[in-house]
Amino acid sequence: MAFEPKEPQKKLKYKELRIYSDEELNNYTEEELKDFKCKHDIPDLDELEKGPWPSFVADAKREALHRRKLAEDRMMVGRDVVEDLMGILQLSFDHGETHWKHGGIVGVFGYGGGVIGRYSDVPEQFPSIVHFHTLRVNQPNSKFYNTDYLRTLCDLWEYRGSGMLNMHGSTGDIIFLGTTTEQLEPVFYELGHVLQQDLGGSGSNLRTPSCCLGKARCEWSCIDTQDMCYELTHFYQDELHRPAFPYKFKFKFDGCPNGCVASIARADMSFIGTWKDNIRIDQEAVQAYIGGELKPNAGAHSGRDWGKFDIQKEVINLCPTKCMWMEDGKLMIDNKECVRCMHCINVMPRALRPGSDTGCSILCGGKAPILEGAQMSMLTIPFMKCEPPYDNIKDVVDKIWDWWMEEGRNRERLGELIQRHGVPKFLEILDIPPMPQMVTEPRSNPYIFWKEEDVEGGWKRSIEDYRARHKR
Amino acid sequence: MALSTEKLGRYNPDKPMENRITDLGPRHFWQYFPPIIQKNYGKWLYHEILESGVLVHVSETGDKVYTIRCGGCRFMTVQNIREICEIADKHCDGYVRFTTRNNIEFMVDTPEKMEALKKDLMSRKHVSGSYKFPIGGTGAGVTNIVHTQGYIHCHTPATDASSMVKAVMDDLFDYFQGMTLPAQVRVSMACCLNMCGAVHCSDIALLGYHRKPPIVDDEVLGGVCEIPLVIASCPTGAISPSKTEDGKKTVKIKEERCMFCGNCYTMCSAVPLTDKEGDGVTILAGGKISNRITTPKFSKVVVPFLPNNFPRFPEVCDTVKRIVEAYAADANKYERLGDWAERIGWEKFFEKCDIPFTEHLIDDYRLSYDTYRTSTQFKYTEAAWEVSRAAGGIE
Numbered sequence: 001m002a003f004e005p006k007e008p009q010k011k012l013k014y015k016e017l018r019i020y021s022d023e024e025l026n027n028y029t030e031e032e033l034k035d036f037k038c039k040h041d042i043p044d045l046d047e048l049e050k051g052p053w054p055s056f057v058a059d060a061k062r063e064a065l066h067r068r069k070l071a072e073d074r075m076m077v078g079r080d081v082v083e084d085l086m087g088i089l090q091l092s093f094d095h096g097e098t099h100w101k102h103g104g105i106v107g108v109f110g111y112g113g114g115v116i117g118r119y120s121d122v123p124e125q126f127p128s129i130v131h132f133h134t135l136r137v138n139q140p141n142s143k144f145y146n147t148d149y150l151r152t153l154c155d156l157w158e159y160r161g162s163g164m165l166n167m168h169g170s171t172g173d174i175i176f177l178g179t180t181t182e183q184l185e186p187v188f189y190e191l192g193h194v195l196q197q198d199l200g201g202s203g204s205n206l207r208t209p210s211c212c213l214g215k216a217r218c219e220w221s222c223i224d225t226q227d228m229c230y231e232l233t234h235f236y237q238d239e240l241h242r243p244a245f246p247y248k249f250k251f252k253f254d255g256c257p258n259g260c261v262a263s264i265a266r267a268d269m270s271f272i273g274t275w276k277d278n279i280r281i282d283q284e285a286v287q288a289y290i291g292g293e294l295k296p297n298a299g300a301h302s303g304r305d306w307g308k309f310d311i312q313k314e315v316i317n318l319c320p321t322k323c324m325w326m327e328d329g330k331l332m333i334d335n336k337e338c339v340r341c342m343h344c345i346n347v348m349p350r351a352l353r354p355g356s357d358t359g360c361s362i363l364c365g366g367k368a369p370i371l372e373g374a375q376m377s378m379l380t381i382p383f384m385k386c387e388p389p390y391d392n393i394k395d396v397v398d399k400i401w402d403w404w405m406e407e408g409r410n411r412e413r414l415g416e417l418i419q420r421h422g423v424p425k426f427l428e429i430l431d432i433p434p435m436p437q438m439v440t441e442p443r444s445n446p447y448i449f450w451k452e453e454d455v456e457g458g459w460k461r462s463i464e465d466y467r468a469r470h471k472r
Numbered sequence: 473m474a475l476s477t478e479k480l481g482r483y484n485p486d487k488p489m490e491n492r493i494t495d496l497g498p499r500h501f502w503q504y505f506p507p508i509i510q511k512n513y514g515k516w517l518y519h520e521i522l523e524s525g526v527l528v529h530v531s532e533t534g535d536k537v538y539t540i541r542c543g544g545c546r547f548m549t550v551q552n553i554r555e556i557c558e559i560a561d562k563h564c565d566g567y568v569r570f571t572t573r574n575n576i577e578f579m580v581d582t583p584e585k586m587e588a589l590k591k592d593l594m595s596r597k598h599v600s601g602s603y604k605f606p607i608g609g610t611g612a613g614v615t616n617i618v619h620t621q622g623y624i625h626c627h628t629p630a631t632d633a634s635s636m637v638k639a640v641m642d643d644l645f646d647y648f649q650g651m652t653l654p655a656q657v658r659v660s661m662a663c664c665l666n667m668c669g670a671v672h673c674s675d676i677a678l679l680g681y682h683r684k685p686p687i688v689d690d691e692v693l694g695g696v697c698e699i700p701l702v703i704a705s706c707p708t709g710a711i712s713p714s715k716t717e718d719g720k721k722t723v724k725i726k727e728e729r730c731m732f733c734g735n736c737y738t739m740c741s742a743v744p745l746t747d748k749e750g751d752g753v754t755i756l757a758g759g760k761i762s763n764r765i766t767t768p769k770f771s772k773v774v775v776p777f778l779p780n781n782f783p784r785f786p787e788v789c790d791t792v793k794r795i796v797e798a799y800a801a802d803a804n805k806y807e808r809l810g811d812w813a814e815r816i817g818w819e820k821f822f823e824k825c826d827i828p829f830t831e832h833l834i835d836d837y838r839l840s841y842d843t844y845r846t847s848t849q850f851k852y853t854e855a856a857w858e859v860s861r862a863a864g865g866i867e
Contacts, residue, residue: 045783147568185485371733
């Protein structure tokens with residue numbers, strides 16, 4: 001099978017698009033790099049070059065040297081941006097305080113997000129990073145790349161920006177770190193016209209959705225994470241670029257309950273792949289695990305000698321609902337008692353596979369602590385078929401947004417609105433009935449907000465009738 | 473159309489709307505899948521971790537894809553990406569992938585190519601000695617730390633991110649390269665409790681924290697901030713309207729009510745919180761997001777404050793290592809850090825990790841009652857004897 005893009009995709013060939021020649025790209029020697037000294041004194045950063053883990057300082061010095069040796073007219077922002085950034089970082093270590101000012105209203109015409117204004121509060125000391133704005137570039141879903149695309153991006157960002165970036169930011173975007181106000185529109189223009197590539201979200205709008213690698217290279221994914229993510233990102237471009245929400249809103253797509261993109265913890269709407277039929281069992285492979293011919297856990301625990309694999313102890317006894325047992329040498333599962341936690345499948349991937357009648361669970365309201373404390377997403381819709389163009393899912397999204405945009409206070413996330421108005425109100429908005437699966441246990445206080453229509457005869461009563469029965 | 477080199481490129485500031493393209497969205501993912509990934513999409517049968525950082529996925533077509541996972545820095549330069557491209561061109565037909573946790577994955581289709589790639593990756597070091605592409609981060613070990621911007625590019629941090637991550641990963645490097653732990657340990661880092669890194673469900677979370685209430689810049693506040701918004705932004709209602717002696721509108725802060733969340737500063741630049749002595753690191757532990765065996769959990773605050781001792785944060789590194797080592801020595805196979813702490817009891821967690829329990833660790837925010845222990849089931853540790861002694865219950 002193959003998935004089709006919304007718009008035909010321009011084939012990007014680096015050799016046709018590039019700015020820098022090979023000579024320019026390889027313009028310093030290893031000796032020069034060893035001798036490189038930053039123009040600022042940066043003892044704490046130098047210290048961070050030691051140790052085995054990749055040093056971001058060592059990397060920064062490469063770019064600093066590379067820029068020093070490029071011709072003056074081969075970059076549109078200051079030559080010293082990397083050295084000044086290292087300098088300001090050292091100054092922040094010295095002071096124990098950041099030196100980036102608060103915000104700044106910059107952006108590209110017509111968008112309310114995608115660019116974050118950033119100014120230094122020590123402009124004289126570090127003149128090349130006085131403006132140092134961020135652009136968020138919407139990553140291809142699940143972050144596979146080819147080198148034509150990446151190299152073209154590098155040339156663009158070295159020419160019109162600092163040459164420093166994040167691969168990737170927490171939400172998933174490629175983050176371009178640092179350029180001048182003047183270069184924001186040119187970068188956006190080149191991204192759109194040459195790379196057919198858009199910015200991501202920031203501010204009170206839909207943030208760039210992200211997903212796990214799904215069926216591209218995982219046998220457990222129950223949904224086409226990339227396709228869902230791509231479709232919803234494209235469908236909701238207006239909401240992504242033009243802030244009209246009370247606060248940020250995040251979609252994340254996990255292919256299975258292992259949750260590799262942490263959607264439960266950090267998405268207002270978490271879409272998590274699941275199944276509603278039976279776990280597929282290959283009994284011969286079960287025997288091969290028991291007999292020691294297959295490595296349990298796909299080798300994930302092989303760094304330590306944990307002894308011989310014991311299916312009773314390691315799988316059956318750890319099953320959270322105790323719905324597995326051995327019978328006549330066969331592994332049995334009572335699937336209606338299974339909560340699809342993935343443990344048995346993780347331990348014996350060659351013997352057990354998720355079912356084949358798949359879809360997603362939708363959980364709502366996850367967020368980090370600001371303002372009312374951290375929340376995880378709440379199980380809202382147990383199972384949803386996921387087929388393009390995902391109209392059933394868009395319907396749910398639209399209902400939630402209509403309510404949240406109407407009722408949400410400034411900077412109130414969906415999870416906080418659900419708490420403030422109560423889950424029953426949320427279910428009414430979604431037009432779905434309640435189910436015990438939405439809670440870990442029923443309430444222990446009896447303070448029920450009965451509605452008038454719930455109560456026989458309504459609430460309108462006459463005090464005279466009451467007094468006819470009860471004297472004052 | 474090649475990338476432009478004119479100062480403003482093809483953009484014409486006099487006619488900003490001319491030829492403007494918007495709402496393109498991300499590029500389509502399919503073209504970036506290597507041919508073997510396209511061919512076997514949705515057909516993968518199983519995978520195996522051959523050694524730390526090296527995976528093979530086997531398809532029902534019989535195809536195998538070998539993946540090598542390398543630790544990387546979230547902050548990188550175009551020079552680093554070009555080197556990644558050089559490797560991808562040399563070994564992987566020009567394809568490469570990044571993971572959610574800032575790792576880099578190179579994929580090849582034969583064991584021979586995989587061996588050559590491995591050798592190449594481990595041979596690449598920065599001139600100052602650190603690995604450029606260390607292989608690891610799979611299975612029951614520590615993988616890369618997801619983190620936030622810190623002093624590199626943020627206006628609200630209470631600590632730095634890239635430096636702390638570098639220091640902690642240097643210390644945990646053996647765990648990155650090995651799969652010797654009872655289960656995976658996910659370490660995450662956020663520089664303030666805005667938590668753009670959403671670290672609140674991690675096995676170990678490192679969190680920058682302020683401890684001094686905002687300083688009010690009375691001279692400018694009325695001019696640069698919406699006073700009602702600043703007042704409304706405070707979750708504890710500690711901010712109220714005020715006037716300076718010369719009659720300027722400003723706000724005042726009931727300092728004893730401040731919980732140092734910094735939400736007011738997000739709304740208003742005239743109430744900065746940051747301070748060298750006030751700022752530092754909080755450590756949380758025992759969270760997870762996977763649904764495996766037990767349900768997802770929040771991380772719990774286990775160390776209220778450690779100083780920002782730049783650039784290597786020795787107190788933070790030492791605490792993280794103590795927690796990981798106590799967990800490695802004591803937890804059962806498959807038990808995540810939080811599951812272990814719950815099984816042995818949090819009182820034993822503090823004892824085994826040699827971490828003092830202070831009053832700051834007892835919740836006194838809203839709904840704190842949920843965390844009170846309303847049972848006679850507990851274990852005796854030194855902390856318990858101290859209470860009994862203090863209350864006159866024992867000698």
